[in-house]
Amino acid sequence: MGSFLEIFDIYLLEAVLNGILLGGVLALLALGLNLIFGVIDVTWICYAELVMIGMYGMYYLVQYYGLSYYAAAPLAILLVAGLGALLHFLVIAPLLSSPPINQLLATGGVLFVLQSFATVAFGIDFRNLGIRLPILTLGDMHLSYSRLLAFGAALIGMIVVYLFMTRTFTGTAIRAIAQDRQIMALMGVDAKKIYVVTSALGGALAGLAACLLVLQYDVHPFVGLSFGPITFLICVLGGLGNFVGGFVAAFLFAEIISLGGLFSDLEWGYVLAFAFFIVMMFVRPAGLLARRS
Amino acid sequence: MNLRQYMPWIVGAALVALPFVYRDPYHLHILILILIWSFAYTSWAVMGRFGLVSLGHGGFMGVGAYVTVLLWNHFGLTPWLGIPAALLCSGALAMVVAYPCFRFRITGHYFALVTLALSGIVLQVITATRNHTGGSLGYTPERTKGNHILALQFDDKVVWYLIALGVWAGGLLIWHWIDRSMSRYAMEAISEDEDAAAAAGVNVTAEKLRITVISALMTALAGALYGQYQMFISPDTVSGIGISLQMVFAAVVGGIYVALGPTVGAIITILLAEALRIGFGTKAVGWDNLVYGVLLVVFIIFLPKGILGSLLASIKTPSKRQNG
Numbered sequence: 001m002g003s004f005l006e007i008f009d010i011y012l013l014e015a016v017l018n019g020i021l022l023g024g025v026l027a028l029l030a031l032g033l034n035l036i037f038g039v040i041d042v043t044w045i046c047y048a049e050l051v052m053i054g055m056y057g058m059y060y061l062v063q064y065y066g067l068s069y070y071a072a073a074p075l076a077i078l079l080v081a082g083l084g085a086l087l088h089f090l091v092i093a094p095l096l097s098s099p100p101i102n103q104l105l106a107t108g109g110v111l112f113v114l115q116s117f118a119t120v121a122f123g124i125d126f127r128n129l130g131i132r133l134p135i136l137t138l139g140d141m142h143l144s145y146s147r148l149l150a151f152g153a154a155l156i157g158m159i160v161v162y163l164f165m166t167r168t169f170t171g172t173a174i175r176a177i178a179q180d181r182q183i184m185a186l187m188g189v190d191a192k193k194i195y196v197v198t199s200a201l202g203g204a205l206a207g208l209a210a211c212l213l214v215l216q217y218d219v220h221p222f223v224g225l226s227f228g229p230i231t232f233l234i235c236v237l238g239g240l241g242n243f244v245g246g247f248v249a250a251f252l253f254a255e256i257i258s259l260g261g262l263f264s265d266l267e268w269g270y271v272l273a274f275a276f277f278i279v280m281m282f283v284r285p286a287g288l289l290a291r292r293s
Numbered sequence: 294m295n296l297r298q299y300m301p302w303i304v305g306a307a308l309v310a311l312p313f314v315y316r317d318p319y320h321l322h323i324l325i326l327i328l329i330w331s332f333a334y335t336s337w338a339v340m341g342r343f344g345l346v347s348l349g350h351g352g353f354m355g356v357g358a359y360v361t362v363l364l365w366n367h368f369g370l371t372p373w374l375g376i377p378a379a380l381l382c383s384g385a386l387a388m389v390v391a392y393p394c395f396r397f398r399i400t401g402h403y404f405a406l407v408t409l410a411l412s413g414i415v416l417q418v419i420t421a422t423r424n425h426t427g428g429s430l431g432y433t434p435e436r437t438k439g440n441h442i443l444a445l446q447f448d449d450k451v452v453w454y455l456i457a458l459g460v461w462a463g464g465l466l467i468w469h470w471i472d473r474s475m476s477r478y479a480m481e482a483i484s485e486d487e488d489a490a491a492a493a494g495v496n497v498t499a500e501k502l503r504i505t506v507i508s509a510l511m512t513a514l515a516g517a518l519y520g521q522y523q524m525f526i527s528p529d530t531v532s533g534i535g536i537s538l539q540m541v542f543a544a545v546v547g548g549i550y551v552a553l554g555p556t557v558g559a560i561i562t563i564l565l566a567e568a569l570r571i572g573f574g575t576k577a578v579g580w581d582n583l584v585y586g587v588l589l590v591v592f593i594i595f596l597p598k599g600i601l602g603s604l605l606a607s608i609k610t611p612s613k614r615q616n617g
Contacts, residue, residue, distance in 0.1 A: 112538060
């Protein structure tokens with residue numbers, strides 16, 4: 001019995017650490033979605049599907065064109081950034097003046113298009129990179145190296161975005177537009193250009209997430225559905241458009257999923273997270289960090 | 294009564310008489326599917342027309358289908374009691390999710406995302422409880438050895454056609470009833486401006502909750518019927534984000550502001566899927582959704598009122614088209 005408890009505690013600690021590692025990638029996804037929502041006031045329902053396309057991009061670059069992982073990653077990020085800009089150009093821009101719900105539904109259509117495009121073009125087989133990173137053994141705990149890498153890269157990605165937003169003119173303009181759309185046009189900032197830059201940046205974050213997730217998960221056309229809903233929950237829990245809130249919520253959710261998965265199946269972790277979300281909506285409806293009015 | 298008032302009765306009689314005159318099983322099957330899905334799409338549009346865009350209807354449908362079949366397989370409870378139980382579950386789920394949303398003014402994007410997550414979660418629950426629900430492999434109601442009526446399992450497609458027709462007509466009646474009730478004006482006021490509506494004495498939370506629960510109940514009924522008719526349900530065919538978006542898509546294409554819009558949407562989408570399936574066979578896997586997706590985007594950009602809605606609008610106000 002004593003030894004059982006010891007093992008159990010190690011598992012618990014391992015689950016907590018894995019939760020933190022998972023949280024990094026989720027926070028990255030939430031950041032991209034929040035950025036686009038905050039600036040353009042649009043929710044990309046198809047955000048996780050962009051990640052899926054990026055994962056396929058990585059798969060083909062590495063497996064078919066024989067690029068090394070680190071050479072393929074920037075290309076995949078560029079690809080998804082381009083897709084993000086294209087999505088804005090083709091779908092969002094014509095709908096900017098129509099009711100917000102129409103924009104949301106249109107990106108829902110894009111979700112269909114991307115999923116079925118992947119089905120038609122790549123088939124429904126599960127594919128993986130074939131790169132197996134070593135597993136780090138810390139005491140009795142096993143932490144996969146790919147998760148550590150994902151966590152580190154996600155953190156670096158978020159810091160780069162933070163510096164970009166605070167230290168450059170374009171970043172400042174993006175933040176300003178998020179605060180007041182009308183005034184910024186009068187200040188001589190081209191809103192259209194900023195929107196495209198933001199969309200590309202959001203896409204690039206999805207691309208980065210794709211590069212990191214492809215190390216841990218197999219790619220298939222519906223892979224987006226396995227982390228898309230949770231990303232939306234995180235963004236709503238943190239308060240849509242609230243970067244810090246999204247960051248905190250991502251780690252909270254990741255812990256719940258990871259710990260829930262420890263006691264039962266991974267799916268139950270998701271269910272627990274959703275239950276937690278409903279409760280939190282009663283407690284803090286406007287987001288975790290919102291000031292009470 | 295003039296011709297216009299007789300029209301629904303004439304069309305209704307023709308639809309009831311149809312299977313007795315023409316009983317090609319394949320065409321009847323397509324008609325039944327169209328009727329069941331029309332009912333589901335109509336139930337989405339009941340709330341969607343007021344700007345309450347729910348992406349959680351896949352969840353309600355899944356609950357309707359799975360609870361009915363689970364009760365039948367595990368407890369031998371007849372669907373005549375199982376379906377009401379499933380409706381209760383679905384209604385309760387709608388209350389639990391929608392109440393905090395409406396109470397705390399979670400609207401628009403927020404509401405769509407919360408409900409989107411709901412349909413994702415229902416799918417996860419069905420997959421997670423694979424010991425009871427068969428998981429992603431799907432689930433089949435046990436064939437009855439006794440009374441077919443009690444088990445709500447019929448081999449004759451004509452019976453199913455009549456059931457589906459009745460339910461579909463019921464859906465249109467509910468639409469009509471809401472359309473003529475005070476709720477409609479309250480909901481329209483709410484969708485324009487919640488604060489102003491509240492100031493004018495509308496109980497915003499209660500009105501929205503009522504319409505959401507009605508819509509969820511109807512969707513669950515559609516799910517239960519679909520499961521009973523197809524005798525096979527899987528998480529991907531009755532629940533999840535895909536189904537939610539499919540509902541939105543069909544309703545938007547047909548037109549969400551007119552009663553028959555979702556029906557037109559169902560006819561178009563199901564015929565399109567069947568045509569692709571027959572034309573391209575297994576090569577068509579994925580193509581139907583690709584076409585759906587492109588059409589959805591194009592429709593939202595260029596024809597937000599939908600096919601039937603735009604058609605009716607252009608018939609009613611031809612002068613407006615000339616001016617603008």
